[in-house]
Amino acid sequence: MKSALLCIDLQHLCAVRGEGIFAAGDNCRFSNEEQEYFFDRLDNETLPNVQKLQAIFRDKGIEVLHIRTRTKTRDGRERTFWQKRAELLATPGSRESEFIDSVIPRGDELIINKTGSGPFGNTNIHALLVQLDVQQIYCCGVHTNTSIESTIRAAADYGYCPVLVSDATATVSQAQQDNCVERLDGQCCEVIQTAKLVEDFKHHLRSVG
Template sequence: MSNDKTQDTATSTTYDSVDPLREQYRETLITNRALTRALGTHHAAMLCIDLQYLDAARGWGVFADAERSGLPPESQDYYFDRLENTVLPNVRRLQDGFRSLGLEVIHTRIQSLTQDGRDRGPGHKRLGLHAAPGSKEADFLEIVAPQGDEIIINKTASGVFTATNLEYVLRNLNVTALFVVGVYSNECVSTAIRDACDLGFYVTLIEDASATVTPELQRATILTMKDRYARVMSTDQALAEISKVEEIAD
């Protein structure tokens, strides 16, 4: 019995590190020429998810009452330290890079159509998530707020593609590739990535421009998304790639 158990453990360990479809996915996501063409023809856009006072600011929205937020103090400290010191500065760097090249920067946020939130999705009603039009909770964080006439998509569910007309807007813009940032990595961000991938968009997740409430959930999200639903890049890598847009176009 012990030998069988040892053998099962060894087999499990071996298969844990094997992904039989890795190369196929890498070929379609990482080295795909269509993605390169999307950049070169300005058919790439940056998608910024839910960087607002409701869920990304100390003392507001979900975190208005720290004790009732459901997160222990250490999780809140981790989340906000990562946001303030890493994610938000990187998002802004990326936004500036996309803007300088004339590439679309698109913003999503949680915001109801009504003041009482009666139009919200069932999930948001159960969770008590509500950002009324004109409320502080619906405001974007200033450092990464929309500029000019950048597109804003309001939603009342986790999945921006299922709850809004985002796909329609992207098709009208001829966008075929998305660089995704925002919060929470394991919820609204990963849902958007999965849906975008299924809809045929080429998706890149910016690892150091996304955040969630624990390092374990962040790592799990990256592991799940990487080379399966999206490429995973750092901010520096993404900026280096988009900086070549003009020479790709040539």
């Protein structure tokens, strides 16, 4: 079964302190406690694990896809109702649309720009995965209970075999993280930890080397 790694919303809009949805001011919908939890997990667990995943997938020659929230238009008029309501806006060339440096795309890795919570239904990701002959997708990034959950549920409905790399994801509380993983596990995806996945890949490389 051919695989791909999907790195989701690892950009300034969604995962950088003081920017995008975490911008300071009255409009920030996340409490200080939620932000501290999120960025502690992101910096010390999620991003280091995403780096490990990207490294092993690249070494093995498996596709690494980067999915981000970014509009086609300058005013974002093609966004979903819910993105407009949440004031999620990352336009072409904006800082909000830029990837986090530590997990930035390399070479000619594919970038998919979405205007909804997940990419299915508002991008060509399904056609692209069919062209790449991919049946199994490993999902990492942010936020576990929104973009990642939407991606996994839609992928399962489209006939893919999604895998959630749970410790390579993050959201704003441990309760939301745990509840989301519990909802998804065994219902529309498998759940795995980064170390186990990396070890499995290394073992496979040794066995076929």
